[in-house]
Amino acid sequence: MSAARTLALILVLLLGLLAASRLFRHDPPAPLPSAAAAMSGASVRYVAGKADGAGLPAPDDRARRRRVLIEHLQLVDHTYCSYRAGSRYPAGSRPMAEHIDQNAPNAPVTEMHPLRLEGGGSDATVQVQTAQSRVYLAAGEAVTFSLRAVDAAGRVLPLVVTRALARGITYGATRAAPQVTLPFADDGNGADPVAGDGAFAGVLAPAQTGLAGFDGTIRTEVGFNAGGKSGAVLFDVIHTPELPAVWSGPAREAVENGALAFILKLDVRMPGRYVISGRVDDAAGRPFALLTFNDILGPGPNDVRLAVFGKLVRDREAALPLTLRDVDGYLLKENPGSATDRALLPRLEGKVLTSGAHPLSGFSDAEWQSEERSRYLAEFGKDVALARQQLAAFDPGQPLPPSECAQPGQNAPLKIGEGGAPSVK
Numbered sequence: 001m002s003a004a005r006t007l008a009l010i011l012v013l014l015l016g017l018l019a020a021s022r023l024f025r026h027d028p029p030a031p032l033p034s035a036a037a038a039m040s041g042a043s044v045r046y047v048a049g050k051a052d053g054a055g056l057p058a059p060d061d062r063a064r065r066r067r068v069l070i071e072h073l074q075l076v077d078h079t080y081c082s083y084r085a086g087s088r089y090p091a092g093s094r095p096m097a098e099h100i101d102q103n104a105p106n107a108p109v110t111e112m113h114p115l116r117l118e119g120g121g122s123d124a125t126v127q128v129q130t131a132q133s134r135v136y137l138a139a140g141e142a143v144t145f146s147l148r149a150v151d152a153a154g155r156v157l158p159l160v161v162t163r164a165l166a167r168g169i170t171y172g173a174t175r176a177a178p179q180v181t182l183p184f185a186d187d188g189n190g191a192d193p194v195a196g197d198g199a200f201a202g203v204l205a206p207a208q209t210g211l212a213g214f215d216g217t218i219r220t221e222v223g224f225n226a227g228g229k230s231g232a233v234l235f236d237v238i239h240t241p242e243l244p245a246v247w248s249g250p251a252r253e254a255v256e257n258g259a260l261a262f263i264l265k266l267d268v269r270m271p272g273r274y275v276i277s278g279r280v281d282d283a284a285g286r287p288f289a290l291l292t293f294n295d296i297l298g299p300g301p302n303d304v305r306l307a308v309f310g311k312l313v314r315d316r317e318a319a320l321p322l323t324l325r326d327v328d329g330y331l332l333k334e335n336p337g338s339a340t341d342r343a344l345l346p347r348l349e350g351k352v353l354t355s356g357a358h359p360l361s362g363f364s365d366a367e368w369q370s371e372e373r374s375r376y377l378a379e380f381g382k383d384v385a386l387a388r389q390q391l392a393a394f395d396p397g398q399p400l401p402p403s404e405c406a407q408p409g410q411n412a413p414l415k416i417g418e419g420g421a422p423s424v425k
Contacts, residue, residue, distance in 0.1 A: 069394055070401060073387040080380040081405030087376075088367040092294065093259070093309035095316065096279065096287040103279060103287050105326055106349050108133050108144075115149065115231045118223065125152055126227050129199075130235070136328075137218075137239040138344035142205035144191040145184075145235045148198045149226035156198035157227040159186075166204050166220040168211060169236075180209040182220060200224075206239050213241050216339030244270035244331035244343040248301065251324070251353040258310035258364025262291070262324045262353055263303050270343065271299045276329030278306045278352065283319040293329070310364035323354045 096103055108131045115126035126149055133144040149157040167179030184202040188195030191203045204220060206212055220235040249265035276293040291306035308322060326349060330342035388400055
């Protein structure tokens with residue numbers, strides 16, 4: 001066979017193989033939905049190569065979407081209702097139940113802990129009980145410290161105070177750090193109520209010592225020996241030597257604009273923003289409200305109004321008369337040049353004034369109103385209206401979930417328009 005015939009035969013065979021491959025070729029399968037599409041919830045059901053429902057979501061996807069819309073509506077409705085309920089009283093007149101930690105500002109601070117050894121570590125066989133009468137000291141005020149030691153069974157151990165030193169805490173070399181010694185005794189005199197009970201007490205009165213002009217934290221370190229072991233405790237107080245204002249004249253009361261106002265006289269020496277708090281008990285002595293004054297006062301005589309909001313009195317059906325007690329406050333130093341951001345007022349401990357037995361009908365039942373509250377309620381209301389509109393459009397004819405704050409005696413935050421669609425204003 002010649003070379004030409006051989007070449008022609010090879011070409012024919014190659015052409016035949018190419019035609020056969022074309023004849024038996026299969027198209028690739030249609031791609032499956034992507035993972036991103038599946039994660040987004042846009043699942044598609046394939047029947048005979050076409051989407052089920054002519055592009056409508058599958059039943060499982062529709063239920064999922066409705067659940068999301070309902071949860072969103074419940075969230076924005078809860079936000080609206082929570083804000084509305086929480087802001088129906090002003091910030092300066094709140095139920096004491098919201099601020100129970102501020103109910104007894106003059107109660108002593110007590111602790112009990114294992115003996116802290118002076119060389120480091122602790123000994124749990126000796127428990128040290130400490131107390132201090134207050135943490136903040138205005139000019140002219142004093143604080144009482146006490147300590148005693150007990151064993152694991154609670155029996156009082158003999159205790160000897162070896163040193164007691166109070167000094168001002170400073171940071172760096174910015175100012176001098178004065179220090180004074182304090183006497184501690186268990187003799188039944190002064191700060192110690194009972195002689196020989198194993199509790200030793202001492203008094204720090206900065207105004208009577210070299211700490212009179214110190215502004216900041218004063219730390220008192222007490223070294224002692226209890227049960228044959230040496231230990232130490234630390235007491236910290238915050239002292240402000242300036243007296244920004246003094247209380248002057250008797251307090252009085254007045255029913256103003258449907259609220260009960262306790263009016264105190266304050267002679268201001270240093271003008272600025274004053275923050276003052278007072279506690280109110282009902283006729284049975286139960287804690288009722290925390291009142292706060294927060295405003296700028298000028299120099300000279302000023303009236304400080306601590307007002308019990310009328311709706312708070314009506315809602316809680318307060319047992320009158322009400323008693324104002326334990327008033328404290330401070331001048332806020334907005335640009336402090338010292339270690340503290342405030343100058344403390346002298347506190348008014350215990351009962352300050354008891355109101356008259358006013359009838360509940362004399363107090364307003366209206367909610368607190370302000371520009372800020374109205375603006376927030378309007379914005380939160382728009383969120384609720386839009387969420388209702390979206391749910392109604394998705395599922396026409398189905399009832400919408402009730403509002404969380406549509407309770408008896410209250411209005412629903414939004415009205416539903418014709419055909420179940422919410423009205424948006």
